[in-house]
Amino acid sequence: MADEVKLPRLGQGMESGTIVKWLKAEGDQVEKGEPLYELDTDKVTQEVEAEASGVLLKITVPEGEADVGTTIAVIGEQGEDVSAVKAGTAQPVADAAQEEGSPGPAREPERGREATAAEQVAEARQPAQGNGAGARIKASPLARRIARERGIELGSLKGTGPEGRVVAEDVERAAASPAPATPTTTLAPTGEVERVPLTSLRRTIARRLTEAWQAPAFQIAMSADMTRTQSLHTLLAEQTKEGEPRPTVTDILTKACADALMRHRAVNALWAEDAIELHPSANVGIAVAIEAGLVVPVIHQAERLTIAELAAARADIVARARANQLRQDDLDGGTFTISNLGMFGVEQFVAVLNPPQAAILAVGAIERKAVPTEAGFEARPLMTLTLTCDHRSLDGATAADFLRTVKAFLEEPGLML
Amino acid sequence: MPELSYREAVRDALSQAMRNDEDVFIMGEDIAEMGGSMGVTQGMLEEFGPDRVRNTPISEMAIVGSGIGAAIQGMRPVVEVMYEDFLTISMEQIVNQAAKHRYMSGGQLKVPLTIRTQGGAGWSPGAQHAQQVEAWFVGVPGLKVVFASTPSDVRGLLWSAIYDDNPVIFFEHRTLYGLKEELAEEIEPIPIGQARVHRQGEDVTVVATGRLVHEALAAAEEAGQQGVSVEVVDPRTLQPLDEDAIVASVKKTNRCVVAHEAVTRMGFGAEVAAVVQHQAFDWLDAPVERVGAKFTPLPFAPVMEEYVVPHATDVLEAIQKTVQRDGSS
Numbered sequence: 234m235a236d237e238v239k240l241p242r243l244g245q246g247m248e249s250g251t252i253v254k255w256l257k258a259e260g261d262q263v264e265k266g267e268p269l270y271e272l273d274t275d276k277v278t279q280e281v282e283a284e285a286s287g288v289l290l291k292i293t294v295p296e297g298e299a300d301v302g303t304t305i306a307v308i309g310e311q312g313e314d315v316s317a318v319k320a321g322t323a324q325p326v327a328d329a330a331q332e333e334g335s336p337g338p339a340r341e342p343e344r345g346r347e348a349t350a351a352e353q354v355a356e357a358r359q360p361a362q363g364n365g366a367g368a369r370i371k372a373s374p375l376a377r378r379i380a381r382e383r384g385i386e387l388g389s390l391k392g393t394g395p396e397g398r399v400v401a402e403d404v405e406r407a408a409a410s411p412a413p414a415t416p417t418t419t420l421a422p423t424g425e426v427e428r429v430p431l432t433s434l435r436r437t438i439a440r441r442l443t444e445a446w447q448a449p450a451f452q453i454a455m456s457a458d459m460t461r462t463q464s465l466h467t468l469l470a471e472q473t474k475e476g477e478p479r480p481t482v483t484d485i486l487t488k489a490c491a492d493a494l495m496r497h498r499a500v501n502a503l504w505a506e507d508a509i510e511l512h513p514s515a516n517v518g519i520a521v522a523i524e525a526g527l528v529v530p531v532i533h534q535a536e537r538l539t540i541a542e543l544a545a546a547r548a549d550i551v552a553r554a555r556a557n558q559l560r561q562d563d564l565d566g567g568t569f570t571i572s573n574l575g576m577f578g579v580e581q582f583v584a585v586l587n588p589p590q591a592a593i594l595a596v597g598a599i600e601r602k603a604v605p606t607e608a609g610f611e612a613r614p615l616m617t618l619t620l621t622c623d624h625r626s627l628d629g630a631t632a633a634d635f636l637r638t639v640k641a642f643l644e645e646p647g648l649m650l
Numbered sequence: 651m652p653e654l655s656y657r658e659a660v661r662d663a664l665s666q667a668m669r670n671d672e673d674v675f676i677m678g679e680d681i682a683e684m685g686g687s688m689g690v691t692q693g694m695l696e697e698f699g700p701d702r703v704r705n706t707p708i709s710e711m712a713i714v715g716s717g718i719g720a721a722i723q724g725m726r727p728v729v730e731v732m733y734e735d736f737l738t739i740s741m742e743q744i745v746n747q748a749a750k751h752r753y754m755s756g757g758q759l760k761v762p763l764t765i766r767t768q769g770g771a772g773w774s775p776g777a778q779h780a781q782q783v784e785a786w787f788v789g790v791p792g793l794k795v796v797f798a799s800t801p802s803d804v805r806g807l808l809w810s811a812i813y814d815d816n817p818v819i820f821f822e823h824r825t826l827y828g829l830k831e832e833l834a835e836e837i838e839p840i841p842i843g844q845a846r847v848h849r850q851g852e853d854v855t856v857v858a859t860g861r862l863v864h865e866a867l868a869a870a871e872e873a874g875q876q877g878v879s880v881e882v883v884d885p886r887t888l889q890p891l892d893e894d895a896i897v898a899s900v901k902k903t904n905r906c907v908v909a910h911e912a913v914t915r916m917g918f919g920a921e922v923a924a925v926v927q928h929q930a931f932d933w934l935d936a937p938v939e940r941v942g943a944k945f946t947p948l949p950f951a952p953v954m955e956e957y958v959v960p961h962a963t964d965v966l967e968a969i970q971k972t973v974q975r976d977g978s979s
Contacts, residue, residue: 378933400935476901
């Protein structure tokens with residue numbers, strides 16, 4: 234008996250998804266648990282695994298958007314009759330050319346389709362510059378991995394290894410250099426306006442942030458003296474074992490926020506229209522910039538994690554965010570968000586709410602500033618914290634109390650104990 | 651702590667096992683009165699008598715074959731094949747008999763046999779007495795293969811080999827017999843299948859066996875002078891292989907050199923390179939470099955022999971290749 238593959242509901246509120254590409258062709262043997270196709274929802278692009286083993290007899294939705302529950306393919310035994318299976322009600326996005334194509338050795342059209350998908354990826358990754366169409370970039374596996382993890386375009390680098398091979402050091406040098414040259418050098422052709430079609434991620438960002446704009450928001454700001462946090466950071470970094478992610482100041486900040494949220498539960502809140510939900514755990518979202526836009530993967534129950542565990546969790550989600558491998562549950566359940574632009578030299582900024590969360594913390598760079606002391610002035614590393622709050626859930630005094638606790642934790646991390 | 655040479659360390663493991671256990675005995679060509687062609691078993695006839703220190707006819711097939719028989723009957727024989735080149739004559743016994751009995755009898759038979767042998771170049775023994783053939787045996791399921799490079803390793807591993815219930819081919823290197831090390835009286839067994847990190851480093855991992863461990867250590871010293879930090883790992887047991895230790899090291903250094911005295915082609919290092927590229931692919935910043943003998947029978951003439959087998963300079967060159975940028979820059 235053939236199994237119909239139906240478009241799954243991967244998260245609450247998901248109504249439809251866009252099939253980006255099939256990883257198997259009709260006639261291929263498929264094992265249960267093997268990645269079968271790539272699905273683009275309004276939050277992530279992910280590989281969906283087969284739920285049955287057998288031969289992929291028919292793909293009814295080759296590409297494009299389909300509603301949840303639509304039959305998109307059939308898996309069964311070789312030679313099984315699948316003519317009775319209705320084709321899914323899909324709206325193919327681009328080349329609807331091959332529909333019921335010959336199920337036999339459909340090698341040619343299939344290769345054509347793969348090429349299209351590969352080109353799309355290449356286009357998305359590669360700014361319109363140099364490096365020869367389709368030319369293979371010589372890079373060591375390590376260099377490729379680092380580039381992938383940090384979202385660096387290999388084609389933009391000059392390799393210094395044998396025969397121009399890009400080695401890890403080249404990627405690291407590029408990562409360390411301040412302004413990534415790639416995006417700024419993409420000049421639009423003069424005289425023409427370039428229309429960039431919206432990806433579903435971009436559309437989601439636009440929709441959610443417009444929603445957020447309608448909430449009555451207010452901001453409060455404080456500066457924290459980061460002297461002790463920095464020495465704690467140095468200590469933790471030194472103690473980090475080989476192969477484990479080194480904790481960053483952000484990880485200590487996440488810890489401080491999670492602990493402060495447990496002491497000020499009114500801030501760890503979601504606006505539910507008819508009520509305010511106070512949550513028992515600090516599920517802290519970390520805003521991560523990726524090529525396609527912005528995602529906010531969540532570290533769940535952050536208050537239970539040590540700084541080392543937070544560092545591991547952060548390294549994991551950030552790496553997967555950049556590799557486009559987040560799962561739906563990485564994005565669900567956030568109760569608070571941290572957005573850090575300190576690494577870009579931003580001194581302070583105001584973040585837009587991440588509804589329905591009651592608050593989001595915008596973090597600036599640590600800067601040495603003159604601070605008056607009894608003896609005169611002293612240079613101290615200061616960091617500005619700006620909390621944007623949803624006034625429907627939260628009032629100024631409550632927010633200030635919370636922010637004061639975060640500041641106190643950063644200035645004396647021992648208080649978190 | 652007494653200082654023991656590699657040769658004395660082998661003898662110490664044999665003697666202590668024989669004192670400890672009636673089931674252990676040794677057998678081989680000229681091992682009794684003469685004390686073995688390399689002098690390893692000198693004095694053992696006097697202590698243990700001719701029943702337990704047995705001279706054999708010049709037939710490697712008979713030596714290994716009777717060892718297998720004794721092992722199946724419950725003894726723990728240690729047989730000596732004078733040169734590893736001569737293992738060829740006992741190949742049938744090792745590959746088709748010793749390695750297979752436990753499997754083919756459904757576990758009813760065990761073959762706790764240790765086959766000691768030695769070889770290697772460096773003293774002009776010529777093409778039939780200088781080969782390194784360890785890799786042949788790594789490809790035979792049912793065998794364990796040990797290649798120890800220091801007195802402490804050779805003693806601790808030989809002990810474990812004797813007490814292993816499977817046939818173990820135990821390689822010694824001719825040029826290491828004089829190597830000395832202070833060792834405790836009591837033998838500390840070294841588990842089969844555990845690598846040893848001889849030296850910690852950050853930039854390149856050299857996985858070396860036998861004599862090349864010492865060449866690698868010398869190369870590492872030299873590389874250190876040039877600012878390249880080298881980690882030297884000796885697997886010690888070639889089968890089973892401590893893949894975790896090797897992979898962990900390469901993940902740390904991102905570069906790998908494999909080094910042995912045997913020919914590079916189909917050498918043990920090829921297997922290590924395959925393991926590394928598969929398990930540490932995303933950590934590699936340079937191709938794995940291989941160091942081994944040139945692909946030719948070993949010449950008798952000393953200068954020619956020296957030219958064919960690898961030395962510290964070859965290891966150093968390979969290390970530099972893995973860290974070097976484009977030769978011109």
